[in-house]
Amino acid sequence: METINYQNFRIDAENICVDYNGKVALYDANLRLKPGQICGLVGMNGAGKTTFFNALTGFVNISKGKIRINGESVRSAQKDQTIAYVPQNEGIDSQFPISVWDVVMMGRYGSMNIFRCPRESDVQAVKDAIERVDLTDHLSTPIGNLSGGQRKRTFLARAIAQRASILLLDEPFSGVDIRTEKLISELFIQFKNEGKTILLSTHDMIHVREFCDLVLLINKTVVAYGETSEVFTPENITTTFGGISPDFLFGPES
Amino acid sequence: MELCSFLTLDSFITDPLTHDFMRKALLMSSLVAAVCGFLSSYLTLKGWALMGDAVSHSVMPGVVVAYALGLPFSLGAFIFGVGSVALIGFIKQKSRVKEDTVIGLVFTGFFALGIVLVSKIKSNIDLHSILFGSPLGISLSDVKQTLFISLLVVILLSIFRKDLMLYCFDPRHAKTVGINVFFLHYLLLTCLSLAAVVGLQSVGIILVVAMLITPGATAYLLTDKFDNMTLISVLSAIISSLIGIYVSFWFDLETGGSIVLAQTFIFLFAFLFAPRYGIFKLKKLFAGYK
Numbered sequence: 133m134e135t136i137n138y139q140n141f142r143i144d145a146e147n148i149c150v151d152y153n154g155k156v157a158l159y160d161a162n163l164r165l166k167p168g169q170i171c172g173l174v175g176m177n178g179a180g181k182t183t184f185f186n187a188l189t190g191f192v193n194i195s196k197g198k199i200r201i202n203g204e205s206v207r208s209a210q211k212d213q214t215i216a217y218v219p220q221n222e223g224i225d226s227q228f229p230i231s232v233w234d235v236v237m238m239g240r241y242g243s244m245n246i247f248r249c250p251r252e253s254d255v256q257a258v259k260d261a262i263e264r265v266d267l268t269d270h271l272s273t274p275i276g277n278l279s280g281g282q283r284k285r286t287f288l289a290r291a292i293a294q295r296a297s298i299l300l301l302d303e304p305f306s307g308v309d310i311r312t313e314k315l316i317s318e319l320f321i322q323f324k325n326e327g328k329t330i331l332l333s334t335h336d337m338i339h340v341r342e343f344c345d346l347v348l349l350i351n352k353t354v355v356a357y358g359e360t361s362e363v364f365t366p367e368n369i370t371t372t373f374g375g376i377s378p379d380f381l382f383g384p385e386s
Numbered sequence: 387m388e389l390c391s392f393l394t395l396d397s398f399i400t401d402p403l404t405h406d407f408m409r410k411a412l413l414m415s416s417l418v419a420a421v422c423g424f425l426s427s428y429l430t431l432k433g434w435a436l437m438g439d440a441v442s443h444s445v446m447p448g449v450v451v452a453y454a455l456g457l458p459f460s461l462g463a464f465i466f467g468v469g470s471v472a473l474i475g476f477i478k479q480k481s482r483v484k485e486d487t488v489i490g491l492v493f494t495g496f497f498a499l500g501i502v503l504v505s506k507i508k509s510n511i512d513l514h515s516i517l518f519g520s521p522l523g524i525s526l527s528d529v530k531q532t533l534f535i536s537l538l539v540v541i542l543l544s545i546f547r548k549d550l551m552l553y554c555f556d557p558r559h560a561k562t563v564g565i566n567v568f569f570l571h572y573l574l575l576t577c578l579s580l581a582a583v584v585g586l587q588s589v590g591i592i593l594v595v596a597m598l599i600t601p602g603a604t605a606y607l608l609t610d611k612f613d614n615m616t617l618i619s620v621l622s623a624i625i626s627s628l629i630g631i632y633v634s635f636w637f638d639l640e641t642g643g644s645i646v647l648a649q650t651f652i653f654l655f656a657f658l659f660a661p662r663y664g665i666f667k668l669k670k671l672f673a674g675y676k
């Protein structure tokens with residue numbers, strides 16, 4: 133029998149459970165991802181997608197199970213800046229008085245001194261990241277004055293500046309323009325080639341087929357997990373969405 | 387320059403300065419206003435106005451007990467301020483009652499306890515000065531306490547300025563990159579309690595929440611940069627304090643109320659005429675004349 137080398141997995145979540153004051157949000161969930169893999173996280177609202185993200189980042193504590201990030205604890209992953217979280221647009225206060233530059237600089241906070249004084253290398257990382265998402269013309273623009281797509285790119289740049297090896301993206305394609313969508317999908321290919329691991333939640337089934345090597349269907353627990361081509365079937369999708377047929381959800385088979 | 391040499395305005399400014407208690411009041415109130423104004427930008431962005439109200443009212447029994455026991459009143463106030471927050475958190479977690487209801491019932495309970503205690507402990511506690519502030523009657527020991535607490539809060543906020551901004555903006559990211567969010571949460575609460583303690587000297591328990599939210603709200607309407615927001619908040623708080631004290635001196639008005647009214651007027655001015663976010667959008671009006 134082959135022994136599992138946990139170092140091989142970027143993310144290894146084993147039978148994790150999360151409950152909020154006794155209310156179960158997620159139970160017995162498993163996920164294993166290797167470097168360079170892109171995995172789609174699909175489920176209804178309230179199925180536990182955000183909870184799954186929160187567990188991986190350590191924002192909520194798991195009540196059961198084990199999470200290893202690069203073979204280590206979530207705590208040391210936080211210290212090593214291993215995981216970057218890209219929130220959905222609704223998840224942040226767009227009226228907060230802060231510029232693109234300052235948001236992206238927040239990606240560097242974890243590796244700065246206590247006063248968060250940017251070093252030369254931090255400034256360079258922020259510059260490069262903003263360039264990669266094509267926002268160099270908006271360095272000092274307040275985020276309130278950006279379009280939905282530009283705001284999404286700002287938070288992507290923050291993740292890039294952080295130099296994380298794992299990216300968690302909550303609905304990266306919702307509410308963005310075509311230009312941003314194209315830019316994000318190009319970045320995904322670059323990330324994959326750089327060996328980064330990506331877990332993204334999405335409502336859009338076309339994006340799953342297009343980008344995701346793997347798919348994780350959840351409804352409080354894992355309904356199905358595996359290669360997109362094998363697992364992303366109408367039957368599994370129906371189960372995930374509580375018995376509603378995929379025809380009804382996405383129109384007749386495209 | 388001509389205005390300054392104008393006799394009545396000149397004496398309007400300088401006459402009060404001949405009184406020792408006025409110089410002290412102007413200095414201390416400005417300091418307190420600056421501290422509350424600094425904190426104010428965080429509280430308004432975090433959406434903690436109600437929390438500020440709760441903490442500032444909850445310090446009441448602490449002040450009374452400390453006076454009765456001869457302890458520094460700031461100590462009692464601080465314990466009850468933080469205690470109220472802990473109690474709010476506990477009740478919220480252990481019951482199905484909604485958070486704003488819990489906050490409301492806890493702080494009114496604490497406040498009522500304070501009033502009952504004052505009526506029972508027949509000492510030289512001046513209920514009026516606790517409720518409405520007494521910037522004109524600050525004692526030397528009060529000055530020392532206020533200086534110490536103000537300095538402490540300013541140092542804490544300055545060191546953790548950026549972390550607190552991140553905590554208010556995106557706590558999930560803070561946690562993800564290994565920043566101690568738990569610590570920041572309680573740091574902000576501690577600063578809130580301490581600011582409430584010094585603020586109540588100026589304007590009293592009932593109105594101290596205004597010192598903690600109005601300057602921040604005013605600044606929020608005037609800028610899109612966080613550092614500028616803090617600066618404007620502090621400045622508007624100091625200016626309101628000076629205006630309030632002068633006006634109350636010359637027209638014999640309640641000082642605490644005058645300071646808060648001055649803040650409210652500055653807010654209303656920003657609300658109406660802020661360049662970008664005001665009702666009348668001055669920027670656009672001027673652009674029309676060009």
